[in-house]
Amino acid sequence: MTAPSTQPTPTLADVARRAGVSTATVSRCLNTPDRVIEETRNRVLEAVRELGYSPNFGARTLAAKRTNTIGAVIPTMENAIFARGLQAFQEELRLKGITLLVASSSYRADLEEEQIRTLVARGADGLFLIGAHRDPALYDFLNRRGIPTLAAWVHDPDAPVPTIGFDNHAAMLDLAREVIARGHRRIGVISAEQASNDRARARVAAIRAAMAEAGLGADTLSLVETAYGIDEGAAAFDTLMQRTPRPSVVMCGNDVLAVGAMGRAKETGYDVPGDVSITGFDDIELAKVCSPGLTTVHVPHRQMGTQAAQALVAMVAEGAPGQGQRLDTYVVLRGSLAPPRA
Amino acid sequence: MTAPSTQPTPTLADVARRAGVSTATVSRCLNTPDRVIEETRNRVLEAVRELGYSPNFGARTLAAKRTNTIGAVIPTMENAIFARGLQAFQEELRLKGITLLVASSSYRADLEEEQIRTLVARGADGLFLIGAHRDPALYDFLNRRGIPTLAAWVHDPDAPVPTIGFDNHAAMLDLAREVIARGHRRIGVISAEQASNDRARARVAAIRAAMAEAGLGADTLSLVETAYGIDEGAAAFDTLMQRTPRPSVVMCGNDVLAVGAMGRAKETGYDVPGDVSITGFDDIELAKVCSPGLTTVHVPHRQMGTQAAQALVAMVAEGAPGQGQRLDTYVVLRGSLAPPRA
């Protein structure tokens, strides 16, 4: 067992004393080792080890005005949609010696703002956000503070910050066209809340656009908005199927909702895709393993994370404005989509 | 559009000047509002708003030696296994005004240590870790620094820190007994790497124990260790099925590996559970939606997260030693497990 008493945390000065040098030299050993003669350096590092010293981040930040930290705010950590992209993002940052701080907003704009401010106060050198639509005042704040910010999961050249992602409208348009081409006319839609979610809005709008293209009246679209989650998707499915006319296909704003809907369909005795087709969006693991497989839109999550990291790091390092990038998505046809029964 | 020039970040002194008070008063308004007369306070808060001031965390930490921050290091963010528990953990912390910093270790002990030190240097008031087994020197370091630490996903009263979780050995023992009771004799196991993963070790050991109980020789167990992931589970399944004798059941260390195995089984023409049964561990969403449903061990993820948060906050606040807690798991029987074919 170790001693019960808490020792004071060793400081630079402690190390300096022990190694018989000044604090400046210790600092150099840690930050610019080549500016210190080898013998001195060894002595210092030895002292560091013996004392178990590790630098105080607050102090370091205060003095250096640079944290080597990037902050990210995502809507939720609870599912795979953001996890994979974020993991790639963070792996890329690690390669460059940068730490990632993650916070989540529960899909709420007010919480997102709070988290952004927290991250900024903690000295994040840059910010990674999901979606581009938010209060201009917030962008203003970030701008004044000179915090490089990047938005992912969308691509919009006109956004106030560089965006690395895909065109949600175009992506969903492709899928909706496939659906309509198979003969579906009564289309049900389960969407995430659109109010504070620009991706959700774009996706719903795309379905409407595809229907208009095909000469389908807006009244043949049956929409339910719901919170995020498998159970929520299931409940929304029930709602939709009780309406008249009953949809022959249910297009969901993301795979999680779709899997919920599919599970509920089976429970209530609907055959998928015989009685009703179901589609998703994202192509996460769930889409592959459920059965039938889920027809969905493939999003290059890892690529998005990696490129976002590279772009953001460049923005931080060079103070450059930063380049957005549009990534490609494609429709993945699996068993959950088929022509409607005559 | 906003002015292109970056304004210097406002400081306490700027706010004080603008409000015509001292920095001490501004500080009080922010931290102990009731120690300031209302009129003064309003004036100060007004100035805060106008300037868009937010406190510098580094400086605050340096001066106050308290960050209201708790750090967590999890093996990976890429899947649902830790996500749900962590989300609950963070929601509970938010309720108490505490910020959560999350880092991930990619299941590597060296990276975990690095992340722990980073978090400590950043002034985390407390630490949330997964699993209890790690280098004693690391516990020593935490102990000397006086950083309250809690381990989750395991329960072990003898661990160096309080643990809130379940008995991995007992949980897997239950499942293995079910498997054996159905008549399986040739048992294949796909485990996560055991070296730096006490949960994986306990689970494999439990399977061995159940076999011994049933008088099955250790040679009828066929083990593959693999990295984490659906694809890895698929590859491991192939390996296992090529061995002689071929297992009649494949028990996986977690649901993700199991789903990978199940997918591969279907691809290669094995009927599940007709030709081979498959089991998992964790009971994440995947287990419910794959088909057949995955027989697995249900783990109370959200409860674990919530209780861990409460316990850790208490440790931080009271400096008390902290109480571990054992949570219950139970076997969930779904279609993926059946008696072997004669």
Added chain:
DNA sequence: TTGTAGGCGTTATCAT
């Protein structure tokens, strides 16, 4: 109730 002033642990600018 409010102000003054010292100190928190590092980095970075000068000297030496």
Added chain:
DNA sequence: ATGATAACGCCTACAA
């Protein structure tokens, strides 16, 4: 190559 020393922005006795 190394050493003094002045910031960095905030908190908190202590004084008024």
